[in-house]
Amino acid sequence: MKLIDERKIPTVFKAFCDENRIQILKQLLTGEKCACVLLDNLHISQPTLSHHMKILCDSGIVVMRKEGKWAHYSISAEGVAYASECLQALTSINNSGKDKSCCDK
Numbered sequence: 001m002k003l004i005d006e007r008k009i010p011t012v013f014k015a016f017c018d019e020n021r022i023q024i025l026k027q028l029l030t031g032e033k034c035a036c037v038l039l040d041n042l043h044i045s046q047p048t049l050s051h052h053m054k055i056l057c058d059s060g061i062v063v064m065r066k067e068g069k070w071a072h073y074s075i076s077a078e079g080v081a082y083a084s085e086c087l088q089a090l091t092s093i094n095n096s097g098k099d100k101s102c103c104d105k
Contacts, residue, residue, distance in 0.1 A: 004090075008060075008086075011058055014055055014059065015059035015061045015062075018055075020042060021055065024042070024062075024073075025062075028074060031074065032073065033073055035071045038053075059079065059083070063075075063076045
């Protein structure tokens with residue numbers, strides 16, 4: 001397991017903390033989408049879409065590719081793997097080095 005950057009973890013999980021971002025991710029499951037296509041399928045403004053896409057890209061879960069004036073977005077396999085590693089690292093119970101409770105005397 002890679003070293004998990006504790007400063008990046010909140011940025012990664014912030015990507016999953018909004019219904020619009022979840023809808024965007026669901027659209028991207030079928031492949032790369034132009035921002036105009038994403039916008040057509042959501043009930044949000046273009047500045048709001050840009051805000052959500054910045055959060056998704058900052059998390060590493062989504063990557064952007066520019067083609068002329070258009071932005072195309074897709075899910076990053078590396079970003080998804082990192083998010084999975086973060087969740088695993090934070091939720092794996094390790095009983096091998098179990099410390100005594102402060103109350104066990």
